[in-house]
Amino acid sequence: MREIHSVLRCRQLLRSHRRFYGLAASKQMKNAAEGRPKKIKFFVGSQRSNVEALKREKHLENSPGWIEAFCSQKENDLFVRVDTDFIRDQFNLHGLSNEVLDYHGSLRDILETYRGYFDEEAQKLYGLIHRRYILSTKGLEAMARKFKHEEFEKCPRSCCEDQTCLPVGLSDDPGVSTVRFFCPRCEDVFDPIAVQHRSVDGAYFGPTFAHLLLLTHPMEIKPCVKHPSSSGYVPRIFGFKIHKPSASSDDMEVA
Ligand SMILES: [Zn+2]
Numbered sequence: 001m002r003e004i005h006s007v008l009r010c011r012q013l014l015r016s017h018r019r020f021y022g023l024a025a026s027k028q029m030k031n032a033a034e035g036r037p038k039k040i041k042f043f044v045g046s047q048r049s050n051v052e053a054l055k056r057e058k059h060l061e062n063s064p065g066w067i068e069a070f071c072s073q074k075e076n077d078l079f080v081r082v083d084t085d086f087i088r089d090q091f092n093l094h095g096l097s098n099e100v101l102d103y104h105g106s107l108r109d110i111l112e113t114y115r116g117y118f119d120e121e122a123q124k125l126y127g128l129i130h131r132r133y134i135l136s137t138k139g140l141e142a143m144a145r146k147f148k149h150e151e152f153e154k155c156p157r158s159c160c161e162d163q164t165c166l167p168v169g170l171s172d173d174p175g176v177s178t179v180r181f182f183c184p185r186c187e188d189v190f191d192p193i194a195v196q197h198r199s200v201d202g203a204y205f206g207p208t209f210a211h212l213l214l215l216t217h218p219m220e221i222k223p224c225v226k227h228p229s230s231s232g233y234v235p236r237i238f239g240f241k242i243h244k245p246s247a248s249s250d251d252m253e254v255a
Contacts (some may be wrong), residue, residue, distance in 0.1 A: 069114035070126060075196040078152065078167050078179065079204070080142040082126070082133045084111060086121070092132055099174070100125045124174060127204030131172070134209045143209070144217050153193055155183035159224045163192065166210035169202025176203045182210045186224040189233045211235045211242055 015219065022030035028084050063069070071081050086092055087110065097103040101235075109115075125221040133139040146152060147164055155163045168189060179200040180189040235242045 002124075046161065060172055063114045063116075066110050066112055066114045066118075066122070067126070069122070070118060072120075078146075078197065078200060079127075079130055080134065080139065080146065082129055086133050086136065086138070087111060087129055093129065096125060096128055099128055105248055127201055128174065130204050131169070131206040131209070134205065135212060140209075140213055140216060144213060147213070153181045153190075153197070155181075155185060155188075156190060156193065157183070157186055157188075157224060160185040163221070163224075166213060167202075167205040168210045169204065169206045172203055172206050174201050174203040182233075184214055184219075184221045187233075187235065208237050210219075211237045215242075 049205070067081050067084070070076055071079050087107070093107075100106050100121045102121055103125065106119060108123040109119055109122040110126050130139075136144050143166075147166060150164045152164050152166060154160075155165055160183055163183055163185045165183045167179050168182045169179060170177045179192060179197055179202045181192065182189050192200075
C-alpha cells in the first residue's frame, strides 16, 4: 500500500513539475503583454531557461488536444476520438477511478492540450473510456464509419475475400489479452496482422462492441461456408450469447 502511495506521489510531482514550467511562462507572457517588462519574475532560475519556457508555451499554444494527438499515432489508428462531452459526464466514468493511478491527473491530461508525451495511466484511462464510448450511439456511428471506410484489418481467409473485420477484446479487464479481429463472414477471430496492433489492449474495445455494431447496423454480408468458426469463439453482447433464430433469417437475436 505504501509503495502504491509512493508511486502515486511521484507521478503527481512529475505532473506538477511539467505544469510549473508552463505556468511560469504564462505569467511572464501576461506581464510582457501589459507593458511591464521590468516586473517580470524569473521562476525557472536563469534567463535562458525562461526563454526556453516561453518557447515551450508558444509551442503548446499551437499543439493539438491530447485526444487528437493520441488518435493520430499510427499504433492508435483503431481508436475513434471520444466526444469530450461524454468524458465530462461523470456518469459515463463511474468506477474508472479504481482502474488507474492518479485518476484526476490522467483525466486532466486527456482533456487538455497535448504536452509532447502520453502518460501511461492517461492512455489506459482513455482506452477504458473508449470501450464505453463505442457502445453509445455516437461511438457506434464513429466506429461504423471506420468499418465502412475499411480502416480495420481484413480477414486472412481467402473465402472471405478481404472482408473488413472489427476489433474485439476477449475481456473487459485490461491486461488480459491484446486486441483481436472478428470477421463477420466466417465469424472467427484472428490475431492482428499489423505489428502496431499487437500490443493494443483488447479491453479498450471489449467483447460486446463488434456484435452490437452488427446488430444495430445490419449489413449484407455473405457468410463463408467453407470455414465455419474453428477457434471456439462465442460472440456475446453484454455477456449474452447471440444466435440466429432460423436458417431463413439473418437477423441476430440476443439470448
Ligand atoms: Zn473471415
